[in-house]
Amino acid sequence: MPAAFAVDDKGLPKAVFRLRKRLYIKAKQEPKFRFYALYDRIYRPDVLAAAWDLVAANDGAPGVDGVSIQDVQNAPEGADGFPQDIHESS
Numbered sequence: 001m002p003a004a005f006a007v008d009d010k011g012l013p014k015a016v017f018r019l020r021k022r023l024y025i026k027a028k029q030e031p032k033f034r035f036y037a038l039y040d041r042i043y044r045p046d047v048l049a050a051a052w053d054l055v056a057a058n059d060g061a062p063g064v065d066g067v068s069i070q071d072v073q074n075a076p077e078g079a080d081g082f083p084q085d086i087h088e089s090s
Contacts, residue, residue, distance in 0.1 A: 001025075004079045013049075024025055048087055052082060
């Protein structure tokens with residue numbers, strides 16, 4: 001197993017790391033398996049918060065919506081409210 005899935009060197013929450021690891025193992029054990037129901041796992045608040053932390057730590061570039069990290073941090077709800085807004089809009 002690659003180190004990225006064996007050791008949590010990014011400081012992900014345990015539940016998010018465990019989910020990531022299980023998905024990797026399932027994909028490797030059954031290459032023809034199709035993950036049709038991942039959406040509910042992707043927009044979980046803990047997954048969104050972990051993703052935001054990684055993007056913010058990496059000074060991520062704006063996406064197709066043009067919203068930058070600075071824009072999110074300066075918004076009224078701030079960086080803490082951003083993942084929650086995404087979760088609620090899904």
